[in-house]
Amino acid sequence: MEYNLKELRKKIIADKKDYESFKKTYLGTDGFVKKALDNIKDIPKEEKASYGKEINDIKQLCIDILEKKRVGVTQKNNEKIDPTAPFDINTAKDKRPEILDLKGSKHPIHKEVERFIEIFKSMGFDVMESRQLDDDYHMFESLNFPKGHPARDMYDTFWTEDNFVLPAHTSTMQNRAMKEFGPPPIRAVLPGRCFRNEATDASHEHTFYQIEGVYVDEGISVGNMQATIKAFLEAYLEKELEVRIQPSFFPFTEPDCEFVIGCPFCSKAGCSVCGHSGWIELMGCGMIHPNVLSQAGIDPEKYSGFAWGFGVDRLTMIKLGIDDIRYLRDSNLNFLKQF
Ligand code: DAH
Numbered sequence: 059m060e061y062n063l064k065e066l067r068k069k070i071i072a073d074k075k076d077y078e079s080f081k082k083t084y085l086g087t088d089g090f091v092k093k094a095l096d097n098i099k100d101i102p103k104e105e106k107a108s109y110g111k112e113i114n115d116i117k118q119l120c121i122d123i124l125e126k127k128r129v130g131v132t133q134k135n136n137e138k139i140d141p142t143a144p145f146d147i148n149t150a151k152d153k154r155p156e157i158l159d160l161k162g163s164k165h166p167i168h169k170e171v172e173r174f175i176e177i178f179k180s181m182g183f184d185v186m187e188s189r190q191l192d193d194d195y196h197m198f199e200s201l202n203f204p205k206g207h208p209a210r211d212m213y214d215t216f217w218t219e220d221n222f223v224l225p226a227h228t229s230t231m232q233n234r235a236m237k238e239f240g241p242p243p244i245r246a247v248l249p250g251r252c253f254r255n256e257a258t259d260a261s262h263e264h265t266f267y268q269i270e271g272v273y274v275d276e277g278i279s280v281g282n283m284q285a286t287i288k289a290f291l292e293a294y295l296e297k298e299l300e301v302r303i304q305p306s307f308f309p310f311t312e313p314d315c316e317f318v319i320g321c322p323f324c325s326k327a328g329c330s331v332c333g334h335s336g337w338i339e340l341m342g343c344g345m346i347h348p349n350v351l352s353q354a355g356i357d358p359e360k361y362s363g364f365a366w367g368f369g370v371d372r373l374t375m376i377k378l379g380i381d382d383i384r385y386l387r388d389s390n391l392n393f394l395k396q397f
Pocket of ligand 1: 226227228229270271308310311341342343344345364365366367368
């Protein structure tokens, strides 16, 4: 065994795999670190402690190498591109640079949305895409924001001159989904593009994607909400997660929660993904407010339900190790070719 761990360490240091396959090979659910850990039962009692410590060191080594690879992805994206054609347009086809023959491919956001939807479908959810131009009723009224209510300021977005709105979140679709898929039981996910009046930075964009979820039936509780969101996140991140909810504020839920997971990258030790806090706030959620159910013609005395809305870009960034949201809208080929 002693010998094996030494070999494993050498293999890890020499391994040039990219971020995702490196992570899968060593830290995945069937990865080498997990296998080495499973072997601990065969180790003689007196050697167990040092064997365990060595595995922990190896795990940390993998985390450190992964962090370097993440930074590498970002640095590559900063490389300047030369937009001039480095060949004469009349050059014979077989002598032209390879890039001209590249076929188009799906954008990483698109691929991840497909993955999210596949998971939710496997959990029995219906799907309806949100609109990119909506109205005051769906943006606010149907979600329990009366006219003139100060909570409307939380969602500063763009309006057309004739009073249509570019939705600031996919919650605009809750009312439509409940009418479309009702009467309960209702299980629906609502992916869509959202817009906010933002000064952009590494974690804020004026245009981004969300996936809303609504679940309504008799006797639905916060426990159902927590279990459903956890099951989805574990399927997506391919890890068992520690989760918690903490208080927040939204006019359209009661109680209003923030869904938080223990950082799956550093096992809560603190790293750049979780801002060294050990925890990552992933989405707003809560029990659907009775007024919101009534607006959709559902009797809140009989039914209850939960809803959530998460940022597709944010979850994608966490999974793929992208540290600036603006790359996702840049159309930079050097960036896109990596996915
Ligand atoms: N729409 C909220 C936002 O973008 C997120 C959210 C919170 C959605 C709670 C929900 C919910 O469905 O129940 O800030």
